Amino acid sequence: LASSALGGFAFSAAFSAPSVPLKRCEGKDEQPQSPVPSPAPCPLFPASPACGRAACKPDDELLLAAAAAADPSPVRGFSEAAGSIWIYPTNLPVRPYQERMAGAALLANTLVCLPTGLGKTFVAAVVMYNFYRWFPSGKVLFLAPTKPLVAQQMEACGRVMGIPARDMAEMTGGTQALGRRELWNTKRVFFLTPQIMVNDLCRGTCPAMDIKCLVIDEAHKALGNHAYCQVGLESPPSSLPLLCFCASLQAVQQVISNLLIAQIEVCAEDSPEIQPYSHERLVEKIVVPLGEELVEIQNTYIKVLEAFTGRLMRVGVLSRRDIPNLTKYQIILARDQYRKNPSAVLGWRRIAFTEHCGV
Incomplete structure (x- = not known):
C-alpha cells in the first residue's frame, strides 16, 4: 500500500480541502512527510492586504470570506492519527487517473465521469476504505440503483481494500425493516439502494449524523424527485462528503446542484490518460425467446x-x-x-x- 500525507488536514463542518496539498510517500513502512508549505503568492497579482492572497475578483473574495468564517473544529469521530495519511493500494497496477480521482474525492464533494469498465468501482473502494479508517465509529455508505451494482461494490471493497466482512452489510428490498435497524446499529460499511436509505432516514432508523462518507453510483439519475435527490434533502449535507459516479455527463448542472458537487473529474472515451487501459468492445446481441409461461x-x-x-x-x-x-x-x-x-x-x-x- 502507498500512503500519502495529509499534513495539517482538519475536517470542518463544511467539507472542504485541507490547507496543504496531498503528498504521496511510497511504501507502507515510511513515515508521512512533513506538510508542504503554502505556495508563494502568484507573481501575476499583487498581494492584497485584505485577504493576504492575490487581488481577488468579487466572487473570489466571497469564497475566501466564507472559508475564513468556516468552523475549523474537527468533525466528531475523526481520528487524527489515522487521518494524517491516506492509503492507496499498489499491489495492483497504479493508474494515474484513478489515483488522482481518489485523492480529489477525499477533499471535496466530487463527481467522477469515467467510461464503463475503467475502474469506477476501484476508486469507490479506495475512498470508502480511507473514510472507514479515518472515522473508527462512523458509517460509510454506497448507493446504487440495482442489486447487482450493490453486490459488485461490496465484493470489491473486501477484495481490493480488505474491509472486514464483519463490518459490511448489504441492504436491498428483501431486507426487512427490523433487520435493517439491527444492521444500522452493528455494521459500519453499507451497500444499499437509495430508496432503502430514504425510507430509513424518514423512519429515523438510519443514524444520519454518523454517516461520514456517501458514494453514489449512476449519479446521472439524480434528477427531479429521484431517491438520490431525496437522500440529499434528508441527510445533513454540511458534514457529508460525497463521491458520485456517472459514465457520461447528462443534465450535469442539475446533478451538480442536487448533489452539492464541488469538483468534477472527467475522462472521456478519447482521453489520452485512459488509452493504455481502454480496449475495443465487442457487442454481441443475443435474442432470448420467451418461455411458455410468458x-x-x-x-x-x-x-x-x-x-x-x-x-x-x-x-x-x-x-x-x-x-x-x-x-x-x-x-x-x-x-x-x-x-x-x-x-x-x-x-x-x-x-x-x-x-x-x-x-
Missing part, C-alpha cells in the same frame, strides 16, 4: 388489446394491424393526428364515439 401471458394481453384496437382499426383511426408490435408512441401519434383533423378520418356523427373509445 407466451401465454402475452397472448392473453393481446386478446385484451384486440377489443379496443380492433374497433379503432375498423373506423380508420389506427392503420397498423400488427398488435403485438404496436407501441404506445404509435397510439399517441394516431390520437394526435385524429384530434387535429377528425373529419378527414371519420364522418362527424362518429367523432364523439371514437373519442369515447379511448384514442
Whole structure:
C-alpha cells in the first residue's frame, strides 16, 4: 500500500480541502512527510492586504470570506492519527487517473465521469476504505440503483481494500425493516439502494449524523424527485462528503446542484490518460425467446388489446394491424393526428364515439 500525507488536514463542518496539498510517500513502512508549505503568492497579482492572497475578483473574495468564517473544529469521530495519511493500494497496477480521482474525492464533494469498465468501482473502494479508517465509529455508505451494482461494490471493497466482512452489510428490498435497524446499529460499511436509505432516514432508523462518507453510483439519475435527490434533502449535507459516479455527463448542472458537487473529474472515451487501459468492445446481441409461461401471458394481453384496437382499426383511426408490435408512441401519434383533423378520418356523427373509445 502507498500512503500519502495529509499534513495539517482538519475536517470542518463544511467539507472542504485541507490547507496543504496531498503528498504521496511510497511504501507502507515510511513515515508521512512533513506538510508542504503554502505556495508563494502568484507573481501575476499583487498581494492584497485584505485577504493576504492575490487581488481577488468579487466572487473570489466571497469564497475566501466564507472559508475564513468556516468552523475549523474537527468533525466528531475523526481520528487524527489515522487521518494524517491516506492509503492507496499498489499491489495492483497504479493508474494515474484513478489515483488522482481518489485523492480529489477525499477533499471535496466530487463527481467522477469515467467510461464503463475503467475502474469506477476501484476508486469507490479506495475512498470508502480511507473514510472507514479515518472515522473508527462512523458509517460509510454506497448507493446504487440495482442489486447487482450493490453486490459488485461490496465484493470489491473486501477484495481490493480488505474491509472486514464483519463490518459490511448489504441492504436491498428483501431486507426487512427490523433487520435493517439491527444492521444500522452493528455494521459500519453499507451497500444499499437509495430508496432503502430514504425510507430509513424518514423512519429515523438510519443514524444520519454518523454517516461520514456517501458514494453514489449512476449519479446521472439524480434528477427531479429521484431517491438520490431525496437522500440529499434528508441527510445533513454540511458534514457529508460525497463521491458520485456517472459514465457520461447528462443534465450535469442539475446533478451538480442536487448533489452539492464541488469538483468534477472527467475522462472521456478519447482521453489520452485512459488509452493504455481502454480496449475495443465487442457487442454481441443475443435474442432470448420467451418461455411458455410468458407466451401465454402475452397472448392473453393481446386478446385484451384486440377489443379496443380492433374497433379503432375498423373506423380508420389506427392503420397498423400488427398488435403485438404496436407501441404506445404509435397510439399517441394516431390520437394526435385524429384530434387535429377528425373529419378527414371519420364522418362527424362518429367523432364523439371514437373519442369515447379511448384514442
